[in-house]
Structure formats: C-alpha cells, structure tokens
Amino acid sequence: MATEIYDALIVGGGPAGAACAYWLAESGRRVLIVEKKRFPRDKTCGDGLTPRAVRQLNDMGLADRLSDHLRYDGLRAIAHGVTLEMPWPDHPDFPSYGYVVRRHDLDDMVAANAVKAGATLWSASEARTPVLEHGIVRGANVYRKDDGGDTEVRARFVVVADGANSRFGRELGTARNRSYPLGMAIRGYFKSPYHDEPWIESHLDIRDREGNHLPGYGWIFPVGDGTINVGCGLLSTFKGWKDINTTKLMDAFSATAPARWRISPETATCAPTGGRLPTGGSVMPHVGPTWLAVGDAAGSVNPFNGEGISVAYETGRIAAQSIELALAHDDGLALQTYEQQLQDIYGLYFKTARLFVQAIGNPAVMRELTRVGMQSRPLMEWVLRIMANLLRPDELGPAEAAYKMVSQLVRVVPG
C-alpha cells in the first residue's frame, strides 16, 4: 500500500531524528518519523546531557520539562588518588549546567515535542528497504507491526537517523571508516544514597581488583530517582581492545569504585547492557542526492568523551536547515550544504580529537597524561572545556587549542 508524499521521511526517532523532525515541522514542512520501537523505550546510554545538549533542548522549547530532572554543575574527575571537581565553564552560548535524564524519558519527551510541532510519528514501524527510482532514494518500505504489513512511504528527502548500527544507512551505501576510533561502552543502574549529587563522576584510571591498570574509563552519573547510572567504556585505539570483554571491565569497575556509592550486585536494578559509539564523523558518506545521515548513523559521537546526544541534536538541526533550503529553492543540490556545514563546524575539532585518542591509545601514555594533568586544576579545566567542545569564542580556535594541548602533553610523556 502506498501513502501520501512527505517533504521528509525520517528513519529513527532518537535524538537525531526527533530534532530533525522538530525543526522541519517548525518550518511548516510535512514530516514523518518512523520509529521501530514504541515510546517510551529504553536506549543503552550514560544519560548524561552536557551544556551543548541542554542548549539544543532549550532551543526546542523543553527547558521547563528538563527542570523536572537531575541538574548537575560539572565533572568530578578522579585519577591517581586525586579528585578534582570542575564546574562547567561560563560560556556565552551554552548554559553552565547539565542534566542526567534517563533515555526512556528523554527520547519520549523530544519525540512528543516534534509531534506537537506538527510532525507525524509512526511507532512500532521499521523502515526495511529504500524505495528506489532509477537508483535514487524516494522513500522507504516500512513494516508496521500493528498492521502486520508493509507500507510504501514516499518523500522528497529521507533522513537516516537509525543509530549506531544503521542498517537502513547501510542499504543506502554508508560504511564506517575503520581507521577512525570506535567506542564501546556498557552501563547499568544501581540504587544509591548519593543518587542526587550535583556532579557527574569520571574515573580516568580504572584498575582491576589486583590493582592492574585497565584500558578505558569509568563513570558514575546520579540520576536523581534513587538510582545512579554506572558504566565504562574504551576506544578501539587502545592496544588489544578486541580482546577486552566490556562485561568484565564493568565488573572490575563496579567492584573497585568508591564504596560510598554502594555499587554491588545487590543494589543493581537491571543487568548491564552495552553498545557501540561510532565517532568523529566516521560513517560516510553523510549525504546522497536525496538523503542525509545524522547522529550515530553518521558516526557523529565526540571521540574525546563519548558524548553523542548533543551532536545528534545538532546534526539533526543542521540537516533540517539543508532540507529546508532544498525545499525552498526546489533544488536537491542544496542538500550538499549539509556536508559543508559538518566540515565547518566539526571538521578540525574531530580531526584533533582523533589525533588525541590515537595518542592515548597506549595505556602508558594515557596513565602519564592523566597523572600529569591531575596535578593542575587550570590544565584539567581547560581539558574539560576542550573535551566537551565548550571553548569560548574569545579563546583560541578550538581545534588549534586542542592540538596545542595534545602536543604539549605528549611532549612531557617520558619515552
């Protein structure tokens, strides 16, 4: 059965797809989101929203809704016996606070907001194959669980927002560049008396029970509902990453994390689950003649810190602007402005981040950098601003600054 034609069909209703739908609907465009799950649905995540993500949510009119959740002031970094509490910096464009919101609630809220703006959402509806005309993508065949049948949806433009595995994107020919870093992470929830602390915590030198260093980092994010989100992750730039079992890494971190959090099998509220984080714009191409890829489907996660929600909102919004241009001028070529925008906004930053994570791929280098860094609060505050992409415009261009930092730190590492 064929349906009417939309201006844009959005495959996936997570942060990237919902943001893209919101901005197009706000411009009065006819948008359909197809989402294979039914909201509210869970998504494996640390649930941490940085100031960049909060800015996007505020811009979508969700500031009041966010205030029902746990607001935090900054990052507590712990390594080599040193603890540094670093508030988010003042910035002209971003708030100086973040939130922790379970994805179960967050994604439901953002998708509902897109619907309120005028988008149509089909839940339990999976885009399975593209509709092609002379090799050009014109929509998707969508399996609707409730009807138990396929519907052909046609649209002027298709937005691929189907997340890290991006099966629909692969149908269109996207592929991950394997020379770019890939993140792997795992998380679980635990009941904790400190569930409403105003800091997110990051452990930069995690060890096993015998005290041996492990590649990767750990986090403890207070959720404010009686639980904390605990997880750990590592990048494919770490030597021997293929042999690392993230469940074992999680067990080791849970067993050695500060006792006050009360992280134990008895306080766990669910079994841990994991996922992949494609970073640095690693999934390409980002744009075709009639389609664009956004969020994890474009490999947009920040390689510095594993943050993907803010970039998903941002790339969704940038994609909406390019589609708007293409529709307004009735010129599909305008879609190509998307790639240019991505390059202008993230190109140098992502490149620098890739360099940095290559450098810390050697556990000895990582150890030495964190040891040296943790001795200096100003240095670590600068690192925090760079890693969360929050340098102020009056500071050096972000990528140059980051590059200088990397080369300065790498220089002090013995050998």
Ligand SMILES: Cc1cc2nc3c(=O)[nH]c(=O)nc-3n(C[C@H](O)[C@H](O)[C@H](O)COP(=O)(O)OP(=O)(O)OC[C@H]3O[C@@H](n4cnc5c(N)ncnc54)[C@H](O)[C@@H]3O)c2cc1C
């Ligand atoms: C363990 C872990 C911890 C993380 N912690 C953080 C964190 O604390 N902060 C942060 O900023 N980022 C974090 N991330 C990254 C973050 O989760 C992602 O970057 C973010 O979810 C990307 O949003 P997205 O919209 O691109 O994709 P997703 O959130 O994956 O959304 C894609 C949506 O598409 C739907 N879908 C897929 N295929 C189809 C199809 N064929 N048809 C219809 N629908 C489809 C899916 O059901 C899903 O709802 C973490 C990731 C992991 C794995």
